[in-house]
Amino acid sequence: MVITLLLSVFIALLGIGIIVPIMPVFATNLGASGFGLGLIIAAFSISRGLLQPIVGTLSDRWGRKRFLVSGLFVYTLIGLILPQAASVSNLVLIRALHGVGSAMIVPVAMAYMGDMAKKGEEGRTMSMLNIAIFCGIGTGPLLGGIFTDSWGMESAFYAMAALSGLALILVLLQMPATTEQLEPVRKLSMLQVLRSLLAGRRTRGILMARMSTMIVMVPTMAFLPLLMHQWFDASGVQIGLVIACRTLVNAVLQLPFGRLADRGDKVWLLKIGCLVVSTAMCLVPLAGSFGWLLLLFAVLGTGEAVIWPALGALATEEGRRYGQGSMMGIFSLAMSVGVLLGALGSGMSVDLFGLAPSFVIIGIVVLCLTFWAASLISKEPALVE
Numbered sequence: 121m122v123i124t125l126l127l128s129v130f131i132a133l134l135g136i137g138i139i140v141p142i143m144p145v146f147a148t149n150l151g152a153s154g155f156g157l158g159l160i161i162a163a164f165s166i167s168r169g170l171l172q173p174i175v176g177t178l179s180d181r182w183g184r185k186r187f188l189v190s191g192l193f194v195y196t197l198i199g200l201i202l203p204q205a206a207s208v209s210n211l212v213l214i215r216a217l218h219g220v221g222s223a224m225i226v227p228v229a230m231a232y233m234g235d236m237a238k239k240g241e242e243g244r245t246m247s248m249l250n251i252a253i254f255c256g257i258g259t260g261p262l263l264g265g266i267f268t269d270s271w272g273m274e275s276a277f278y279a280m281a282a283l284s285g286l287a288l289i290l291v292l293l294q295m296p297a298t299t300e301q302l303e304p305v306r307k308l309s310m311l312q313v314l315r316s317l318l319a320g321r322r323t324r325g326i327l328m329a330r331m332s333t334m335i336v337m338v339p340t341m342a343f344l345p346l347l348m349h350q351w352f353d354a355s356g357v358q359i360g361l362v363i364a365c366r367t368l369v370n371a372v373l374q375l376p377f378g379r380l381a382d383r384g385d386k387v388w389l390l391k392i393g394c395l396v397v398s399t400a401m402c403l404v405p406l407a408g409s410f411g412w413l414l415l416l417f418a419v420l421g422t423g424e425a426v427i428w429p430a431l432g433a434l435a436t437e438e439g440r441r442y443g444q445g446s447m448m449g450i451f452s453l454a455m456s457v458g459v460l461l462g463a464l465g466s467g468m469s470v471d472l473f474g475l476a477p478s479f480v481i482i483g484i485v486v487l488c489l490t491f492w493a494a495s496l497i498s499k500e501p502a503l504v505e
Contacts, residue, residue, distance in 0.1 A: 121294065121295065122236060124290055124291070125229060125232050125249075125295060126248060126249065126251075127252075127287075127290060128188075128192070128291050128295075129226070129249065129252045130252040130255055130256045131283050131284070131286055132191075132192060132195060132256070132284055133256030133257050133260065134256040134260045134263070135195060135199065135260065135279065135283035136195070136256070136280065137257045137259060137260015137261050138261070138263050138264035138279050139199075139202070139260075139276055140260060140261050140264065142264055142268060142273055142277070144157060146202075147160055147208065150205065150207060150208055150211065151207075151208060152208045152211070156208045156212075159208075160208070160212055160215050163212045163215040163219065164218050164222070165456060165459075165460065166219065167216045167217070167219030167220050168219035169456040169457070170223075171219070171220060171224075172223045172449045172452045172453045172456070173449040173450045174223075175223050175228065175445075175449055176228070176443075176444075176446050176447070176449020176450065177445055177446040178445070179449075180231075180443035180444065180446055184231055184232050184235075188225060188228045188232075188291050188295065189288060189291055190221075190224050191220075191222065191224025192287050193221075193288055194218070194220060195221045195280070195284035196281050196284040196288060198214060198218045198221065198281070199278060199280035199284060200277075200278070201214060203273075203274040226253070226452055227449045227451070227452040228448075230246070230432075230435075230452065231444035231447075231448040231449075232295075232444075233245050233246060233249045233436075234435070234436040234444035237436050241382055242436040243377070243378040243379065243381025243382040243386070243432065244381075245378075246428075246429055246432030247374035247377065247428070248374070248375070248378070250370075250429065250432065251374045251375070254367055255371055257367075258371070263279070264276045314450065316442065317438075317442045317446055317450060318450075320441075321496050321499055322438065322497050323438050323447075324496055325494065325495070325496030325497035325498075326438060326451070326497060327454040328454075328489065328496065329390060329431055329490055329493035330435075330451055330455055331454040331455070331457050331458035331461070331489075332394075332458060332489035332490045333393075333394060333397070333424075333427050333431070333458065333486065334455050334457075334459050335458050335466075335482060335485065335489075336397060336401060336420075336482060336483075336486055337458070337462055338462040339401075339462065339466040339478060339479060340366070340401075340417075343475060343479075344359065344363065344413075346475060347475055348410075350475065351408055352410065361414065362417050365414055365421065366417040368421070369425065370421040370422075370424050373425035373426075374425055374428065374429060377425050377428075377429050378433075380426075381429045381430040382433065386433055387430075387497050390430050390434075390490065390493075390494050390497075393426030393430065394427060394486065394487055394490040394491070394494075396420075396422060396426065397420055397423035397424060397486065398484065399419075399423075400420040401479050401480070401482055402480045402484070403416055404416060404476075404479040404480075405476035405480060435448065466478055469481050469482065
């Protein structure tokens with residue numbers, strides 16, 4: 121069952137990754153302005169963000185399989201109708217529907233993994249899901265470029281539909297409806313569950329840590345190409361290698377650090393990982409060559425590899441108290457909020473202080489917020505079974 125779930129998540133996110141480099145070009149060809157591109161991105165983020173906690177909580181009551189199947193069906197449909205979009209408004213609506221499908225996949229997959237995690241193996245279990253996510257998203261853009269260059273832009277969308285359909289068939293045939301139910305939680309209303317979840321100081325700390333550690337995503341992805349072009353006229357291959365190095369290091373180290381999270385102090389690992397990430401961010405302005413940036417982003421990926429399993433394990437522990445679906449839904453929402461804050465905050469910082477200083481500012485902000493979150497987690501004991 122674990123292999124089926126991981127393979128399904130990998131295939132689904134591979135399909136998503138395929139269209140990542142295609143969407144901006146496709147939208148521009150339909151006449152999208154900068155504001156239009158922003159609306160297309162926002163439509164996906166808003167619909168996904170709003171629905172993740174709702175879907176997660178409902179999956180604790182109604183079973184996870186129906187939501188995962190529905191999400192994969194939406195992904196398959198999106199791949200088929202995207203090439204038919206005739207206007208920017210069409211794309212906005214389609215991407216909003218895409219966000220609905222996304223809200224039914226990753227949080228529910230995380231809840232499935234939380235259900236299956238044995239006590240003391242939460243870090244290792246969640247690290248396996250992280251590997252599937254990283255490999256899918258990381259490999260997808262490369263395949264998207266190959267499909268587009270070989271058979272045209274529409275082929276990338278149809279490839280997404282085919283891969284999502286394959287994942288849908290795997291889930292239908294192999295996955296159970298759910299693996300665990302929490303009867304006390306099921307007796308509460310959705311709002312009562314979410315309210316009780318957010319009332320816990322430990323839970324709030326975990327959510328704040330997830331949000332703050334995601335702030336680095338936008339500057340390290342969106343602003344890196346600008347910085348490399350400005351400093352040493354980097355090629356597309358060099359930019360791609362720096363980004364891929366971070367993702368690859370993160371994926372390779374997930375299992376070792378997942379096992380370490382199971383044996384060690386997760387809060388201390390969170391602090392250490394954040395210190396590594398923040399230090400790498402602050403050193404980016406001093407790296408004036410491709411080699412140094414490659415090294416720094418490998419360090420950045422190492423720090424994130426420490427953080428992700430530790431936070432996933434902490435969220436899984438809380439999920440046993442409130443329901444894995446409810447916890448993972450709001451945990452995923454915290455990730456989305458972090459990306460949004462990173463986009464807005466880094467954009468303002470670049471306008472006010474410039475590109476290079478913004479990496480330092482963001483690194484310091486992330487460090488302070490994460491250490492604050494760690495103090496909240498430490499002040500309340502974990503659930504003892």
